[in-house]
Amino acid sequence: MDGGAQTKGRGGTRTVDVMSAIRAKVAGRALSAGDRLPSIRSLAATMGVSPSTVVEAYDRLAAEGLVRARRGSGFYVSPTVTPPLALTQAEPRRDRAVDPFWVSRQSLDTDAGVPKPGCGWLPPECMPDAALRRATRALARSDASVLTNYGSTSGSLALRRLLLTRLAEDEIEASINQLMLTGSGTQATDLICRLLLRPGDAVLVDDPCYFNFRALLRAHQARIVSVPYTPSGPDVVSFEQILAAERPRLYITNSALHNPTGATLSLPTAHRLLTLAAAHDLTIIEDDIFSDFEPERSPRLAALDGLNRVIRIGSFSKTLSASVRCGYIAARADWVEHLVDLQVATSFGGPSPVATEIIAKVLVGGSYRKHMDELRQKLTRARRDVARKLGALGIEPWLMPRGGFFLWCRLADGQDATAVARAALEEDVVLAPGNVFSVSQTAQNFLRFNVAHMNDLRMWDVLRRALKAQAG
Amino acid sequence: MDGGAQTKGRGGTRTVDVMSAIRAKVAGRALSAGDRLPSIRSLAATMGVSPSTVVEAYDRLAAEGLVRARRGSGFYVSPTVTPPLALTQAEPRRDRAVDPFWVSRQSLDTDAGVPKPGCGWLPPECMPDAALRRATRALARSDASVLTNYGSTSGSLALRRLLLTRLAEDEIEASINQLMLTGSGTQATDLICRLLLRPGDAVLVDDPCYFNFRALLRAHQARIVSVPYTPSGPDVVSFEQILAAERPRLYITNSALHNPTGATLSLPTAHRLLTLAAAHDLTIIEDDIFSDFEPERSPRLAALDGLNRVIRIGSFSKTLSASVRCGYIAARADWVEHLVDLQVATSFGGPSPVATEIIAKVLVGGSYRKHMDELRQKLTRARRDVARKLGALGIEPWLMPRGGFFLWCRLADGQDATAVARAALEEDVVLAPGNVFSVSQTAQNFLRFNVAHMNDLRMWDVLRRALKAQAG
Numbered sequence: 038m039d040g041g042a043q044t045k046g047r048g049g050t051r052t053v054d055v056m057s058a059i060r061a062k063v064a065g066r067a068l069s070a071g072d073r074l075p076s077i078r079s080l081a082a083t084m085g086v087s088p089s090t091v092v093e094a095y096d097r098l099a100a101e102g103l104v105r106a107r108r109g110s111g112f113y114v115s116p117t118v119t120p121p122l123a124l125t126q127a128e129p130r131r132d133r134a135v136d137p138f139w140v141s142r143q144s145l146d147t148d149a150g151v152p153k154p155g156c157g158w159l160p161p162e163c164m165p166d167a168a169l170r171r172a173t174r175a176l177a178r179s180d181a182s183v184l185t186n187y188g189s190t191s192g193s194l195a196l197r198r199l200l201l202t203r204l205a206e207d208e209i210e211a212s213i214n215q216l217m218l219t220g221s222g223t224q225a226t227d228l229i230c231r232l233l234l235r236p237g238d239a240v241l242v243d244d245p246c247y248f249n250f251r252a253l254l255r256a257h258q259a260r261i262v263s264v265p266y267t268p269s270g271p272d273v274v275s276f277e278q279i280l281a282a283e284r285p286r287l288y289i290t291n292s293a294l295h296n297p298t299g300a301t302l303s304l305p306t307a308h309r310l311l312t313l314a315a316a317h318d319l320t321i322i323e324d325d326i327f328s329d330f331e332p333e334r335s336p337r338l339a340a341l342d343g344l345n346r347v348i349r350i351g352s353f354s355k356t357l358s359a360s361v362r363c364g365y366i367a368a369r370a371d372w373v374e375h376l377v378d379l380q381v382a383t384s385f386g387g388p389s390p391v392a393t394e395i396i397a398k399v400l401v402g403g404s405y406r407k408h409m410d411e412l413r414q415k416l417t418r419a420r421r422d423v424a425r426k427l428g429a430l431g432i433e434p435w436l437m438p439r440g441g442f443f444l445w446c447r448l449a450d451g452q453d454a455t456a457v458a459r460a461a462l463e464e465d466v467v468l469a470p471g472n473v474f475s476v477s478q479t480a481q482n483f484l485r486f487n488v489a490h491m492n493d494l495r496m497w498d499v500l501r502r503a504l505k506a507q508a509g
Numbered sequence: 510m511d512g513g514a515q516t517k518g519r520g521g522t523r524t525v526d527v528m529s530a531i532r533a534k535v536a537g538r539a540l541s542a543g544d545r546l547p548s549i550r551s552l553a554a555t556m557g558v559s560p561s562t563v564v565e566a567y568d569r570l571a572a573e574g575l576v577r578a579r580r581g582s583g584f585y586v587s588p589t590v591t592p593p594l595a596l597t598q599a600e601p602r603r604d605r606a607v608d609p610f611w612v613s614r615q616s617l618d619t620d621a622g623v624p625k626p627g628c629g630w631l632p633p634e635c636m637p638d639a640a641l642r643r644a645t646r647a648l649a650r651s652d653a654s655v656l657t658n659y660g661s662t663s664g665s666l667a668l669r670r671l672l673l674t675r676l677a678e679d680e681i682e683a684s685i686n687q688l689m690l691t692g693s694g695t696q697a698t699d700l701i702c703r704l705l706l707r708p709g710d711a712v713l714v715d716d717p718c719y720f721n722f723r724a725l726l727r728a729h730q731a732r733i734v735s736v737p738y739t740p741s742g743p744d745v746v747s748f749e750q751i752l753a754a755e756r757p758r759l760y761i762t763n764s765a766l767h768n769p770t771g772a773t774l775s776l777p778t779a780h781r782l783l784t785l786a787a788a789h790d791l792t793i794i795e796d797d798i799f800s801d802f803e804p805e806r807s808p809r810l811a812a813l814d815g816l817n818r819v820i821r822i823g824s825f826s827k828t829l830s831a832s833v834r835c836g837y838i839a840a841r842a843d844w845v846e847h848l849v850d851l852q853v854a855t856s857f858g859g860p861s862p863v864a865t866e867i868i869a870k871v872l873v874g875g876s877y878r879k880h881m882d883e884l885r886q887k888l889t890r891a892r893r894d895v896a897r898k899l900g901a902l903g904i905e906p907w908l909m910p911r912g913g914f915f916l917w918c919r920l921a922d923g924q925d926a927t928a929v930a931r932a933a934l935e936e937d938v939v940l941a942p943g944n945v946f947s948v949s950q951t952a953q954n955f956l957r958f959n960v961a962h963m964n965d966l967r968m969w970d971v972l973r974r975a976l977k978a979q980a981g
Binding site: 178198227401405 | 561568579610634641646650652662678692696699708724830831853856857860862863873878
């Protein structure tokens with residue numbers, strides 16, 4: 038199965054020679070678009086290399102797009118040479134409306150080098166790099182089935198058992214059949230929406246809330262209603278009125294280190310929410326993705342409720358890796374059974390065993406806990422420093438969060454965050470304007486900052502200019 | 510970030526000593542459920558090890574579930590010790606109805622050791638093991654951003670450029686903005702259904718067809734209609750009648766090496782289908798996941814149509830790895846733009862960069878093409894040998910496929926495939942009974958066999974007994 042690579046190992050330079058020879062023929066028009074390349078045997082003979090060396094060279098040229106294979110009839114010069122795409126592809130789309138997709142599309146599709154104070158994740162230097170590389174090397178030595186087979190429909194048993202112990206640390210007692218792994222935290226929420234929602238159902242979110250909740254609910258054609266968020270959680274008076282008036286099927290929230298505000302749910306509010314949820318038969322999705330950033334545990338709806346009408350979801354994308362995709366759902370066992378069927382139907386099987394293997398290996402070692410301890414301290418300093426710098430620009434945090442990397446900030450009166458974000462994007466800086474988080478569109482002079490992405494001096498200059506352009 | 514691991518590197522045995530000491534205390538009831546473990550410092554002093562060694566040991570015991578950390582207040586013995594779950598979890602559910610989920614749930618959740626002649630993928634020994642391990646080792650050395658960041662919303666540019674050259678080999682000319690990567694081939698189909706379908710829309714599938722199409726369409730609350738499949742494609746007369754009568758929005762099919770029959774679409778039928786699709790404004794999803802198993806290229810709807818009303822999807826799960834999840838969609842650029850938004854909303858970002866990095870590395874080397882050449886020959890022999898053995902049991906292939914690993918077989922008259930599959934499952938052999946593939950439920954005496962999973966002698970005994978039980 039491996040001859041090509043052995044050839045490469047033994048004679049990589051010979052492969053490169055053959056590639057150069059063909060490139061030269063094309064450059065010199067000795068071979069033009071559509072022409073058939075010399076046969077493997079003949080070129081091998083001419084250049085005095087093995088046929089497999091020529092195959093390797095032709096395959097790599099095909100990978101580059103210069104030539105194409107036609108099964109059973111050899112290789113041909115490509116009719117059109119693919120243009121270089123890296124730049125155009127890395128460019129975000131500046132023209133699109135500032136909708137709930139705006140920040141994600143801009144943040145995800147912008148070059149790694151571009152400052153992203155608006156993005157929702159941490160830069161590589163904040164992730165457990167050494168542990169990830171160790172886990173990946175170990176993966177390369179694992180059983181063939183781990184590298185080649187679908188996983189079980191609920192995902193790696195080892196990782197689920199690890200998660201059970203971590204849930205227990207948050208005082209959430211769950212059995213293994215109440216826990217399933219998903220392709221990501223977003224997919225976890227999506228599966229639950231598939232199970233519980235019908236088009237037109239009302240769904241309650243916080244105002245402000247994580248913008249992608251809005252994007253996801255649009256995809257489900259849900260009727261989105263929102264409740265004002267306070268420093269101790271959603272406003273309980275409005276919450277009760279909305280439950281009575283709108284009869285939402287679902288409420289989606291973050292209890293600890295709420296996105297975007299960084300606020301924390303208080304115990305009285307948590308208790309009140311659960312009482313109202315019971316009275317109105319409301320199901321709650323508690324997205325606990327920022328849990329590990331807390332200095333100490335705060336109230337959890339899932340813990341108080343005992344996974345009865347509260348569904349706990351999470352992922353590892355904020356603390357371990359956003360590249361190794363995996364999320365989870367902890368819920369009533371009968372719901373999990375249905376959700377597993379839905380995941381089979383829509384993704385076939387659980388998350389990639391390659392992904393769950395890497396995550397489990399990183400979590401088992403003591404280095405992950407040590408990494409998080411250091412990261413929490415690092416972010417505490419960054420929140421303080423960035424808040425001070427923003428203050429100098431007349432930008433004030435709505436509150437100072439206990440943990441995490443977000444600062445939800447109010448601009449000086451009269452400044453429009455969307456206009457500031459557009460101006461900054463013109464200079465390749467991606468900001469997160471308040472209204473992408475606000476169903477009621479009442480956050481026009483708020484911005485969400487990610488303190489871990491704000492070391493870049495040019496970014497601060499761009500921000501100053503963008504604000505000044507507004508003020509003037 | 511890495512102290513714990515260094516400790517492990519220097520003194521793994523000391524860590525194990527500490528773990529054993531704690532286990533002994535728990536076993537001997539010196540520490541019971543809920544008790545606080547000795548403080549890090551005190552135990553480090555007592556045992557003459559470094560505090561980080563104790564932390565490492567406590568963390569590993571926490572991973573095992575024996576103890577639990579409470580942030581800020583140390584470690585405690587778990588109130589309940591998690592029971593061993595491996596067996597119960599590996600057990601498939603025997604009681605559930607034989608629905609479209611039946612084969613997938615049984616195949617995915619059954620132990621690796623259990624013979625799966627009914628499953629839809631290849632065993633590890635048929636996958637490019639060495640190339641996958643090489644790619645994984647290379648991944649461990651790649652940029653930190655590859656290991657930690659979300660990918661771009663359309664997925665790895667390098668892999669998309671590779672795919673463009675492979676599509677060109679099938680005479681499908683596409684530009685980079687017509688191609689997006691997804692979490693899997695199933696997710697590709699799911700995203701398209703989200704974009705094009707509303708609950709109640711009619712969707713046309715082949716009869717028989719891949720059972721998960723039915724599961725997926727149920728999740729979308731589509732009205733599923735089916736067209737009889739012939740050895741040269743769907744029956745064109747019925748196809749036209751159904752288009753006129755049911756006005757399906759979408760038709761989902763495999764053109765080359767159709768699942769489950771292994772049949773191949775003929776050029777005249779392909780042309781007729783596209784003419785009828787144009788006349789009735791039908792969109793077609795061509796799932797080309799078995800493309801690389803063809804001995805030589807056969808007609809493609811996407812190639813004839815030029816990605817106008819045909820959407821080409823595929824993945825690498827059958828030829829490269831089902832663990833490294835990644836699929837793709839090639840379609841009209843304006844549809845791809847909407848599909849990317851939908852993928853952001855429902856999965857956040859494209860597929861895992863870790864996955865696309867591994868796949869791109871395997872595809873570039875010449876070893877993949879060599880691997881496929883050898884695999885095609887191996888499967889040709891396996892199809893012939895298995896067909897002969899089945900013939901001896903009175904089981905006849907509906908046709909002998911040009912490639913791939915499926916044999917769609919008719920049982921002797923009067924034998925019920927579902928009953929045979931249930932009997933075989935009682936002896937831990939997973940079969941694929943015909944009716945899970947049949948919307949009209951007219952395949953009750955067909956079974957789909959996977960020739961790559963039929964070397965197990967016990968499996969043949971189980972099959973004989975299951976057939977005899979039926980005959981008698």
